[in-house]
Amino acid sequence: MNTKTEWRLLFEPTRVGSIAVKNRYAMGPMGPLGLATPGGGWSPRGIEYYVRRAQGGVGLIITGVCQVTNPAEHLPAGALPNPVLNPAEFLSTSRELTERVHAYGAKIVFQAGAGFGRVIVPGMVPHGSAPVAPSAIPYRWDPSVTCREMTTDEIHAVVGNFRATGALAKAAGFDGIQVHAVHEGYLLDQFAIEFYNHRTDEYGGSLENRLRFATEIASAIHAGAGDEYPVQLRYSLRSMVKDWGVGALPDEDFVERGRDTEEGIAAARMLHDAGYEVLDVDAGTYDSWFWNHPPMYQKKGLFLPFAKVLKEACPDIPLIVAGRLDDPDLAASAVRDGIVDMVSLARPLLADPDIVRKIESGHPEAVRPCLSCQEGCIGRIEHYVSLRCAVNPMTAREREYQLVAVQPRNAKRVLIVGGGLAGMEAARVLAVRGHTPVIHEKAERLGGVVIAGGQPSFKEDDLALIAWYERELQSLGVEVHLGDAVHPGDFDPQQWDHVILASGSVPNRLPVPGAERAIDACDALLEQDSLGHDVAIIGGGLTGCELGLSLRERNHNVTIVEMLDDVLEKNSPLCMANESMLHEMVHATAGIGVATKARVSAIGSSDISVDTPAGPQRVAADSVVTAIGYRPNTELVEAIRDSGIPFNVIGDARRCANIMYAIWDAFEVASHLE
Template identity: 30%
Template sequence: MNTHMAQDTRVTDRLIQYHANRARGGAALIVTEPISMARHQNVSYRARAWNDENLDALKRWADAVESEDCRLLGQIQDPGRGRHNTGLNADAIGASALPDDLSWIVPHALTVAEIHAMIEDFACSAARLQRCGFSGVEISAGHGHLFHQFLSPWSNVRTDEYGGDWEGRTRFLTELIAALRAMCGRGFIVGLKLPGNDYVRGGIGPAEAATIAARLTRSGDVDYACFAQGTHGRELEWHLPDSNGPRAPYLSLFRELRRAIPGVPLIALGRITDPAEADKIIASGEAELVGLGRPILCDAAWPLKAAQGRARDIRYCVSCNICWDTINTHLRPIACVNNPRVARTDEVDWWPSPSAVRRRVVVVGTGVAGMEAAWIAAARGHEVTVFGRSPSVGGKTRLHSLLPGGEALSSIYDYQFAAAGKSGARLELGVSASAADVIALKPDAVVLACGSRMLPPPWLPPEVHDAGLVPDLRSAMSTLLGHTTRQSGTAIIFDMDHTEGTYAAAELLRALFDRVVVVTPRECIAQKTALVTRQGILRRFHEKRIETIALAEPRWSEGFGEGKLEYANVYNGDVGVIPGVVFFAYATPRVPEDMLAAPLRAAGIEVRLVGDCRSPGGLLAATSEGHAAGNSI
């Protein structure tokens, strides 16, 4: 996984700390993010290893990991023609001058001489890593990147020795593996990640993957193999399976492919989040190793806690892919919604340190922001009282967890609830606390985590809103949960939200109504989600026949009383009508529920606002701000 913790091609202390933490947390082997190992690779957020400028830092990196009895492997990878972001890439390279399936960028087709030079660069850089103390390298040849592009008949139509048949298409990797062995010797680990199924017609399916794996491992020069899914196109979502599908979804494929690599250790990967799942895979002989990417980002001590029988203490990955969005969309250092301490020196198996002074603290709100603040403040020794309007903790995250694909989100607030109980926080649930209720407790500090409310859209008449005829989507879903009887007619969502919860609600509605339509004033839906998440949403919408009407806004009319909703194009005003409407709700921008702040501050109380109560955002901001508040009191 990329961390975006290198800076200006330099190995940073933060990058080293991130990997050292995971080694200290019990990992047996760590594969780094891609390292710049060929002279054409000059990405600022990737550490450079093709010259000696990072020599001392590479040694410190290796020592920090290897000293914890953990093997450190550098990743050899090149995106080739692949690109996630908009715009052209004049430096794109590939097997053939064919467009990338996602960005449609056409690369420069590498010449034979350029391939030879790249192989030499990779081998020399691997030897440099070896001298610095790295135990090996992994060749990343999946995900639609450069090596995958050479392997696939979809992207490689060369007629020279690096194309044509399987011998030609695997030649780049065959020669690279041989060069690594010649340069670094037998004691140096060489791992290989290959495509298992890229889901592209005319690309690499399981049969082709088996052929490729057998050819590349038969020399005995590969120490282990693993298989990635998807490619750099509409199929990108499959390389990071999320909570809309089963856990460990690729085990049956791995059983099939391992027959092609007899005697070569296999790493199982892909949404393996629980120690029980990992133990079963190893015990059954389905794989020799289990790869953890997102789960060990979420909890650096995952292996340590698993080994100690402390699975309940793990902060579990919820497969939301916000980490992927952070590094690939926003190009920021990696972050996790369930781990606010990524790469800090005390990250591993962290528990709050006692406060020097015990204070009386009131937290208003039991969503994930409030619960994060509450358990940490209590664990630090403060006297903590938590007020929550709902009879259960979790807030809007709990609601999302009850919708299709949201179940894994419950682990966030389940952990917080258990930690709050362990730390002695007092929860007053089912209570809408007033300023007087809070002041009566004589708190030294108050954390307001009261959440937010959706704004009625401007086209909705106030009297219609006040009558509750068109509710906000959250309120509507709270009412519909538990209903299983199908109803005739059309359900409509007006979407100015563009986050996952709205589309999970649409899927629930599709199970209840004949027709579901999402109307949005933007050009498409799901614009606030990660690309890999958006791909899954769009695929499921089309599979379930959930309709979208883009660049449109409803237009209120008397016809709604007869089940007809008018809408107009935002540019030309063209009007359309949706008949048979029996459900209509809006998902719109939110405003903070911060009404308690002013009277509490007027009473001289120290007040902190977190999560949506401060500024409506997502899970990442909620847990981060709650974490900071709990530690700062």
């Protein structure tokens, strides 16, 4: 091992509460959607998913939210592991999981949830039923729907199921339970926060009453598993809520409608006294979702200030803290300063299950970076009820997606046209399997459009991903030709056994007078300092909005012109957390003007003509940037087809999408090429 001196404390044995762990790294809880059996146990995919992270060196695994049966919610069987649905199935699969995780010296805590309440996704609400909540409050996904108040009998039934869960988790070999959660605006958090809880019985009113549901659960778990069995809590110190469905931005001055810091500290003390020995701390609710699930627009280590406040007020409470802590310098300083007891990595362990081992060996540059894009994780959970990762196609598919070496007699020499992410991932996978990929890239460096996309300060991890690929390809000995465009006559069947066309996309053009003056968004991202003071961006999708924020950071005056009713209505991020934060930032940033339902009719020498609902307007513009989408670059397809060489088209050359689909396309094709 060649661990950097400053990082060594991250790898010293320690204790978190009563659990002894081999290092300071925990795997943060992420919902195991798609990893359960119909009977509430762990599927083979789920077991392999966690075992793979244990192999990578993490000290403590927190499974991510599973559910006890909540009679008020009727969660579909098999949506998540559930100890009380079929105890025998849960025990048999969980025992296999815990024994295999323990073999690598890791500990594993079972995270169990009481319910979703007003934030349950529509697909899980029975037809004709209203979601339940502490009180009759608006449903998060459709405020026109009013939730039904949960009865005391239903509350008692959930508490009883936690007693059974405690006994089952202990019997299954889990090292403790983490309750989900007085956190993120889930059901227990809704009970705990006065903004959501309007009850007048013993579960409403005072803070003690509002925490009663959660404290009764801690007592029930100990009743089932014994007083010494470790019980933790996922906990949001502060809600960051301005109103229903409206979250506060970082550093914003606002009136907190949810739990404020003072109440958060008081609640933490009460919950710790009730038997929760460790708090796993963050901030936010579903009304401010970009806190609990931080996009790239949030700072690294964003929860450390919250943890510092709580630690100073309650130094006796051990804290686990996540929040973009993949930088070992930042993680080590947080431990050294006594802010955190364990550093939690969630999405970084999706991107690279070996991140802990690589940091310990002194090679953080070898870590495949998480982009905080949330396309594969939260986005896939939100829309497709399955946990994945944008940059690591093997996540939660570890066994069936193993790369199989090709027989030497079947090894192919493969021409890869294009050195963007799709081309690089295809080359990486082919080389690992024993093929001979050769990349030809017309630009002078690898990376494609991601080079431009990574220019904003908040997209640093995009550039880190390019650097990771460059190192991987170099270590694999992949032949790369830069500044070398492929032409129609270059497809020689005597030289190539297969062709992968990863030629990317070309920008759409605006059909208005003066369009020749406009600059494509990718070129503008690379030349931000030369655009002049006033910049007009035509197109308010993801690219246009991110460019606008980046330009404003550099003190440009920006106007975004969007023909739809609002920015980010088209080509927006898949994940709601990313979309909502970017939307709020664009509208809240001084120096960025937004014209919606507007069309550019002409581009002049120093301004643009815009047709708006209020009539024609002129907008000053030293530079005009078009961010109106892209179309696949397929100009070489016919030449490849005419050559007779077998081929595949991947990434944006197949369908303009995003980083995730470029990488997934490449992995799929390259992993099966025979």
